[in-house]
Amino acid sequence: MNDIQAFIFDVFGTVVDWRTTIVEELRVQGDRCGASTINWDEFAGDWRSAFWVATNEIAAGGSGPGSIDALHRKLLDTMLESEKWADLGKLWDDEHRTILTMAWHRLRAFPDSSKGLHALKKSKIIAVLSNGNMRSLIDLAKHSNLPWDAVLSTELFDTYKPNPKVYRGAAYHLSLEPRQCAMVAAHVFDVKSAASNGMKTVYVRRGEDPLSMEVKSKKDGGEFDLVVDSIEEIAGLFAQ
């Protein structure tokens, strides 16, 4: 791990806490129209699951909205037309739906993110590589003081994770070999895909994966170079 020059971060669920912010914004829109008995955590989970399915299809070569805003809106509309959420669909008009779509630009960072990134930036390049569009990543950074050296949306490469183009493209644009880059994410699929494209791997336990507590580092018999509980922990190991 000594030759790592850049840490490349996933954002949603790794640096920012999408779930608590989205559930809160859903509840606010629910209260506005009297839909207060909904299980908002379940709704948020369904929205996020639909996102995983869609981005995976596009990453594998399928067509779809290139920008995450268009994709989030399309998936929200589809959910609100489904039998499960149809009652809510009748209550939420274009205004509610637009506010909720743009809530993904207002997610709060985890408490350790800003401090950890500032410390790590002193000795390493810190870059974003996210399925979010450029503007959403900029908005999140400004909102939570995330001092990225570079912001790379997968949209710049015309696909989504885990398409190999995005990992190779990120290393190329940093003028680094993949082995000089470490992918940091709270999702097993993301760090595994980075590894299969030659990058080092840092798994952050944020509870995003159901079995995240069982994920292990190589020294503990697992498959990742490093497993940590926060970005500050990474900074503690690599900041100078």
Added chain:
Amino acid sequence: MNDIQAFIFDVFGTVVDWRTTIVEELRVQGDRCGASTINWDEFAGDWRSAFWVATNEIAAGGSGPGSIDALHRKLLDTMLESEKWADLGKLWDDEHRTILTMAWHRLRAFPDSSKGLHALKKSKIIAVLSNGNMRSLIDLAKHSNLPWDAVLSTELFDTYKPNPKVYRGAAYHLSLEPRQCAMVAAHVFDVKSAASNGMKTVYVRRGEDPLSMEVKSKKDGGEFDLVVDSIEEIAGLFAQ
């Protein structure tokens, strides 16, 4: 100018002072091999002129090295094979040439750049749009504390300025209309190209254009929305 949400900056000659740094690095390499009587300012000017010719050809559809590092090195090699600089070409081996090529990653910022950008960032998006490759722009930002919200190399769009794709691409990735963006540059061609793609224009007088003192703003009968002498001056007008 009230609806501007993002300022998009050229870098070489606008934010960083390429000439004084390059001349200094040329002199150091000259001293190392006893070539101390060369007019380094002229050499730097020839290198930069060759760069303009090459990037213009590529922007108009010609092929060429995509990364600015490869282009700077190719142009340096060509100069050092020319009759004018052949004596120097015999003295400078691969090591000297590599050091000089990478000097473009170590350029000093103008004295007002960092302070002006920090102030402007509080109320606006500040982005780079430069012919430099991503890594060179990251290195320059780290070197001089330039707090970009987004770094966009024209290489991401597979061309160079002034190809229209780069101005339209920058606005698209910021989720803005071109009229909500202001291009900031010390080169007339760059701000004019941005204007012809719908952007607002801020010309910074850095002496990069031979007749820069004659450039005028619209209110003085010229063609640019704003003409300033520094980035701090922009911040003074737009920072909140």
